[in-house]
Amino acid sequence: MRAAVLTATREPLAIADVTVSKPLAHEVLIRTAAVGVCRSDLHFVDGLYPHPLPAIPGHEAAGVVEAVGSEVRTVGPGDHVVTCLSAFCGHCEFCLSGRMSLCVSGETRRPRGAEPRLRLADGGAVAQMLNLSAYAEQMLVHEHACVAIDREMPLDRAALIGCAVTTGAGAVFNTADVAPGETVCVVGCGGIGLAAINAARIAGAGRIVALDPVPEKRAIAERLGATDTFDSAAEGVAAAVVEATRGGVHHAIEAVGRPQSAATAVAVLRRGGTATILGMLPPAEGVGLSAIDLLSGKRLQGGLMGSNRFPIDVPRLVDFYQRGLLDLDTLIAERLPLERINHAFDELRRGDTTRSVIVFA
Incomplete structure (x- = not known):
């Protein structure tokens, strides 16, 4: 072969x-x-x-x-x-x-x-x-x-479920367990980030904020459910998100794998919020919470492959696509x-x- x-x-x-x-x-x-x-x-x-x-x-x-x-x-x-x-x-x-x-x-x-x-x-x-x-x-x-999976599912789209969608949607459904009405910020609008945005809409998130430096990707994020978009490279973007969401978001999902994007995910949290890091950061890099973050009840967690149970999750994601919920x-x-x-x-x-x-x- x-x-x-x-x-x-x-x-x-x-x-x-x-x-x-x-x-x-x-x-x-x-x-x-x-x-x-x-x-x-x-x-x-x-x-x-x-x-x-x-x-x-x-x-x-x-x-x-x-x-x-x-x-x-x-x-x-x-x-x-x-x-x-x-x-x-x-x-x-x-x-x-x-x-x-x-x-x-x-x-x-x-x-x-x-x-x-x-x-x-x-x-x-x-x-x-x-x-x-x-x-x-x-x-x-x-x-x-x-x-x-269902044999009616197009295989080129099914392939994306094997990682990008399992990871991004899994971060919303499994790792973060987003509740209806909660606010979500997704840092990075590649395949994983866009899947997380789409899943946040399915989960009933109240506001979905997307951060990315590429205007075309921010536009796609809006098509998939983002209610607010910001240029992640702009100065003061974290403060802008906190202001727009009246104190920060309940959940921040990092989908890039860069130290700065992980820091942004922590910075946009409200008191008691949770940052979920999905991207593969350089192995020697670390992400942390300050003493004030800890006193504010903020949490930081990883989400390897969306904390999946893929024999259960994958057929459900296929069903979401076939019913028009997952784009x-x-x-x-x-x-x-x-x-x-x-x-x-x-x-x-x-x-x-x-x-x-x-x-x-």
């Missing part, structure tokens, strides 16, 4: 032939239909986060099941599926306490010494990234890294073949686009 292989950081990905193994117990072979281009992949491509190389990035995907290994009970050949990087074992402390997105069990990967799931055509090793490696014509994954069509800026993956990353670096999607014929 063809795949986009990262051989060195800060270098273009190469389209290469890769061999995929046959599915073993609890494994699923998927014919990839579409993959979103996410900033998380870019962090690995640009070397901000380390990963063994060579590797195949890609983690926001949808496709059709081609074959399954023994003991697979959740999907079968012909099923349309959305994948999720937060593969779960199902019986560790995190899984049994309902925090499946935090599972780090090695049981969802092949054991040490087993044949690797992926190899280069010359037999060389290639690492599977984030349990999926979706920039490829096929994916071989653990059955708990995918979930079946995925607006999130897609362009659809590209695999050969243009490096162009998609260049667009992501510029920060002017919403979501590019790699589609397979």
